[in-house]
Structure formats: C-alpha cells, structure tokens
Amino acid sequence: MVVETYLTHLRAERHLAPRTLALYADALRRLVEGAQGLGVALASLQPHHVRALMAQAHGTGLSPRSLALLLSAWRGFYRWWGRQGGVALNPVDGVRPPKAPKPLPKALAVDQAVALAEQAPAADDPALAARDHAIVELLYGSGLRVGELVGLDVQPGAASAGWVDLAGAEAQVRGKGAKWRSVPVGGPARQALAAWLAWRAGIARPEEPALFVSQRGTRLSDSQVRSRLKSLALQAGLPTQVHPHMLRHSFASHLLQSSGDLRAVQELLGHADIRTTQVYTRLDFQHLAKVYDAAHPRARKR
Structure with a gap:
C-alpha cells in the first residue's frame, strides 16, 4: 500500500x-x-x-x-x-487549520510582584544581592525586556544600547527594530541601582561598560538573569516560575489597572502596534471579573 x-x-x-x-x-x-x-x-x-x-x-x-x-x-x-507520479494534485495545499487562540500573557498579582521586589536576595555575596535586587526593581518598575536590561551601560556611548540616568529618573533603551524610547525609573529602582553601583566598581572589569555584570566582571547574559530571577522567586515563596518577561507583563497589567491609559502603556512598552498592547485589557478585564465575582451580590450563585 x-x-x-x-x-x-x-x-x-x-x-x-x-x-x-x-x-x-x-x-x-x-x-x-x-x-x-x-x-x-x-x-x-x-x-x-x-x-x-x-x-x-x-x-x-x-x-x-x-x-x-x-x-x-x-x-x-x-x-x-x-x-512518485501517483497524483497530479495535492489536495491539502491551501487547506489551513483553525487558528489556535493566543494564550494570555502570564502576570503576577500585585502582592506577588511587590513580594518579589522586596525579597532580600539570599546571596552569600552582598554585591550580587544588591545587583539582583536592582534587576528585579528595574524589570518590574520600568517594564524592560530582558535584552534591553542586559544591554544597559553605565553611561551613554557610541555603541551603547541603553543607559540609566539616575538624576533624571529615566532610562534610555533601544528596543525592537532598533527604536529608542525613554522609560521612567521609580524611586525604589533608583535606590536599588545606587546601591548596586556602589558595589559594581569593585567587580566590573576596567573597560566593561555594562551596568549589570557577572562575578567575572563581564556583561550579564539573558540566561543568567533568568536563572537569578527563578531563584529569587523561589526564595520569595511565589507559587509559579517567574521569568523576566512575566515582570514586563506584570508592569503593563498593573499600570493599566491603575491608570486605564492604554496609549501610555503602549509607549512605555515600546509597542509599534497598539493591538499588541490591547492584550493587557483582557488581563485587566479578568482582574475586574474576579473582583465582581467575589464582591457583587448579583454575581453570587444561589
């Protein structure tokens, strides 16, 4: 056959x-x-x-x-x-399967994100503890992609992909499509960054421009950040595995819940198309639906 x-x-x-x-x-x-x-x-x-x-x-x-x-x-x-010459027509060409529904991005609850940000890293080296704390504060507080985070330099340069201006309370980052954007850096993140910078000088190699460096003094990689974040989430007792993009999702979702300003969230995330940002309105609706189900008398099942 x-x-x-x-x-x-x-x-x-x-x-x-x-x-x-x-x-x-x-x-x-x-x-x-x-x-x-x-x-x-x-x-x-x-x-x-x-x-x-x-x-x-x-x-x-x-x-x-x-x-x-x-x-x-x-x-x-x-x-x-x-x-093989058995058929002249491929009857499957042009037939497409139904589109799979796009899963909603996973975001932490507000109390979980705060617990992670306030978690004191259990690192033997206080310098690395300060670094990890600054990473969490910047990911959650500014909504950066992990690639944008590890691309940050201490100060602007010709080849820099981004830097943090503590005095101006903002970061300049080069995102997808080599597009630059400014994002605010909140007080907790600025304090955490200042504490890390006090340690960084004794770790980073003399010519290393990276803001976040490893124990070897070289620029931290994406995978190293993911590993550190996973460890911090376990220490904080969070019931789910946490990755850098989850903090970006949390940043966007919590900001939208508080402000309702979709355009502002789009700009802060660096989305070229607002339809990409609109997924967070679905997360926001889920949050509101849970509040309704828990609190509204007409939502209670008899």
Whole structure:
C-alpha cells in the first residue's frame, strides 16, 4: 500500500525519530479511515474532502495544534506521492487549520510582584544581592525586556544600547527594530541601582561598560538573569516560575489597572502596534471579573 511505502521512506531515507514516525503513522491512519468513510480513494481526494476530514477531526475535540500536525503529515504524504507520479494534485495545499487562540500573557498579582521586589536576595555575596535586587526593581518598575536590561551601560556611548540616568529618573533603551524610547525609573529602582553601583566598581572589569555584570566582571547574559530571577522567586515563596518577561507583563497589567491609559502603556512598552498592547485589557478585564465575582451580590450563585 502506498501509505506503508511512504512510512518506509520516512524511516529509511528521512531517518525520522520513532516518536515522529509514530505521529505520521497515526495521521495517515486517520487519512485512510477518513477517505474510506467518505467513499473516496486516496488518489481522488479533493480539497473539499480534506476540509470535511478536518471538520470531523475538529469535532472529536482535537486542538488546533493537533489539526495542524495532521495537515502537515497529509501534505507531506501527497507531496511525496506526486513526485512518485501517483497524483497530479495535492489536495491539502491551501487547506489551513483553525487558528489556535493566543494564550494570555502570564502576570503576577500585585502582592506577588511587590513580594518579589522586596525579597532580600539570599546571596552569600552582598554585591550580587544588591545587583539582583536592582534587576528585579528595574524589570518590574520600568517594564524592560530582558535584552534591553542586559544591554544597559553605565553611561551613554557610541555603541551603547541603553543607559540609566539616575538624576533624571529615566532610562534610555533601544528596543525592537532598533527604536529608542525613554522609560521612567521609580524611586525604589533608583535606590536599588545606587546601591548596586556602589558595589559594581569593585567587580566590573576596567573597560566593561555594562551596568549589570557577572562575578567575572563581564556583561550579564539573558540566561543568567533568568536563572537569578527563578531563584529569587523561589526564595520569595511565589507559587509559579517567574521569568523576566512575566515582570514586563506584570508592569503593563498593573499600570493599566491603575491608570486605564492604554496609549501610555503602549509607549512605555515600546509597542509599534497598539493591538499588541490591547492584550493587557483582557488581563485587566479578568482582574475586574474576579473582583465582581467575589464582591457583587448579583454575581453570587444561589
């Protein structure tokens, strides 16, 4: 049978992993059974038949991701079969799976974010403790991306990707698309940064411009920040794994809850399209819905 020949091709010539091969086999089994159910030979399948099979699979509860995997396997099969001269048309071309809903960004509750910011890092080295505290305050207080954070220098320079002006209470950062923006730096973050800068001079290498450096005195990496933040969240007793972008989400969500100014949040985050920022209105609505469910007498179930 042609399907078995194709699976042999995938195993012997494409060298697919056993798990991947099993997924292909299951997808093609669904294709064969579906075509039989429609009373159509595999070689005669048309795009409207494939759409019908997609509708059936969707009706069984398969997720958009699983449906996309089915289509990918079927498309590859017909592409190979066409090269063998078995079919002139790939009936899967042009058929698209339903769009998967975009998950909401995960943000900390206000009390969790504050607890993390106020958590005294349990580091043996007080310098590193001061650095980690400044990192958390800046991520949550200014909504920076982790790449923007590690790109900050102590002072502006020709090759600088950003710097903090403590006196002016703002940071200049170069974000996506090499676009510059100014973000405010609040009092707690300025205090934390001042404490870190007092230690930094004894750690950083003489010619190192980075604001945040590792124990070796060189610029801190994205992965090092993620690791430190995960450790701090555990120390603070937070019930979820925390990553840098979660603090950016928290910054945006909490600011929107307090101000309701979507345009201002867009500007502070450096989003080119306000539709990207609008996702936080959904987070804000979830927060309001929880308050309503907990407090409004008409929300209570009898």
